[in-house]
Amino acid sequence: MSAxxxxxxxxxxxxxxxxxxxxxxxxxxxxxxxxxxxxxVTRLSNELKEAQEKISTLDNQVDxxxxxxxxxxxxxxxxxxxxxxxxxxxxxxxxxxxxxxNNYDPQHGVFTxxxxxxYNFHLIAASPENSDPSHQLHLYITKNxxxxxxxxxxxxxxxxxxxxxxxxxxxxxxxxxxxxxxxxAVVGSHTLAGHSDNRPHTYWSGFLIHAD
Numbered sequence: 001m002s003a004x005x006x007x008x009x010x011x012x013x014x015x016x017x018x019x020x021x022x023x024x025x026x027x028x029x030x031x032x033x034x035x036x037x038x039x040x041v042t043r044l045s046n047e048l049k050e051a052q053e054k055i056s057t058l059d060n061q062v063d064x065x066x067x068x069x070x071x072x073x074x075x076x077x078x079x080x081x082x083x084x085x086x087x088x089x090x091x092x093x094x095x096x097x098x099x100x101x102n103n104y105d106p107q108h109g110v111f112t113x114x115x116x117x118x119y120n121f122h123l124i125a126a127s128p129e130n131s132d133p134s135h136q137l138h139l140y141i142t143k144n145x146x147x148x149x150x151x152x153x154x155x156x157x158x159x160x161x162x163x164x165x166x167x168x169x170x171x172x173x174x175x176x177x178x179x180x181x182x183x184x185a186v187v188g189s190h191t192l193a194g195h196s197d198n199r200p201h202t203y204w205s206g207f208l209i210h211a212d
Contacts (some may be wrong), residue, residue: 070101070114070115070208070211071100071101072100072101072103072114072115072119072207072208073098073099073100073101073205073206073207073208074096074098074099074100074101074103074104074111074205074206074207075096075097075098075099075203075204075205076093076094076095076096076097076098076099076104076106076203076204076205077093077094077095077097077194077195077200077202077203078091078092078093078094078095078192078193078194078195078200078201078202078203078204079094079095079194079195080194080195081191081192081193081194081196081201081202082191082192082194083189083190083191084186084189084190084191085137085183085186085190085192086183086186087183087184087185087186088146088182088183089182089183090108090109090110090180090181090182090183091109091139091180091181091182091183091192091202091204092106092107092108092109093106093109093181093202093203093204094106094107094109095195095200098205101114101208104206108180109180109181110178110179110180111178111179111180111206112176112177112178112179113173113174113175113176113177113178113179114175115175115208115211115212116172116173116174116175116211116212117172117173117208117209117210117211117212118170118171118172118173118208118209118210119170119171119172119173119179119206119207119208119209120168120169120170120206120207120209121141121168121169121170121171121179121204121205121206122166122167122168122204122205122206123139123141123153123166123167123168123181123203123204124164124165124166124202124203124204125139125153125155125164125165125166125192125193125201125202126155126162126163126164126165126192126193126201126202127155127162127163127164127190127191127192127193128162128191128193129160129161129162130189130190130191132188132189132190133157134157134187134188135156135157135187135188135189135190136154136155136156136157136185136186136187136188136190137154137155137156137183137185137186137187137190137192138152138153138154138155138156138183138184138185138186139152139153139154139155139165139167139181139182139183139184139192140152140167140181140182140183140184141167141168141169141179141180141181142179142180142181142182143171143177143178143179144177144178146182149182149184150169150171151167151168151169152167152184153165153166153167154185155190155192162193164201170209179206181204
């Protein structure tokens with residue numbers, strides 16, 4: 001029986017002469033009836049509060065189950081190579097091959113978490129032969145603000161052959177957290193190899209391991 005039905009039934013019973021021999025008008029104004037109705041209101045109010053708490057708990061459980069089923073993953077290449085990128089530059093991997101959930105922005109190179117959870121990120125970067133023996137280029141996986149580095153790879157001091165580096169991170173992110181690859185230390189001249197001759201040389205990926 002619903003709360004409304006119960007209250008209506010109580011009033012009908014009272015109006016029909018819950019207390020025999022007493023006119024309905026007096027019944028409605030008697031202390032005993034008022035105390036009874038007040039106790040029923042209090043009880044129903046408590047039941048309503050408990051029901052609301054249960055609904056809130058169920059809503060949270062549904063959200064968690066929904067989040068666990070979310071498909072969040074991206075994989076993107078660097079298109080044209082970058083020559084002498086300056087410190088603080090965000091590397092924009094502008095050729096996405098996979099972008100399930102659309103959390104990665106190929107226009108700006110930034111991944112934004114859409115749910116709380118644990119994520120994996122991986123960077124592969126390459127550089128061709130370099131005539132500058134002192135050259136250095138460091139690339140950092142960065143979280144939320146410039147200079148907030150979580151891991152990095154470097155392409156340093158190679159002259160007669162290609163070089164490749166990698167960096168990875170497993171991070172717990174909150175909804176709205178942002179991750180990107182940022183140029184750190186730079187010395188001399190350098191080229192970050194892009195997608196050429198149908199071969200991707202520098203690429204960036206990430207995916208949701210599990211939601212909270």
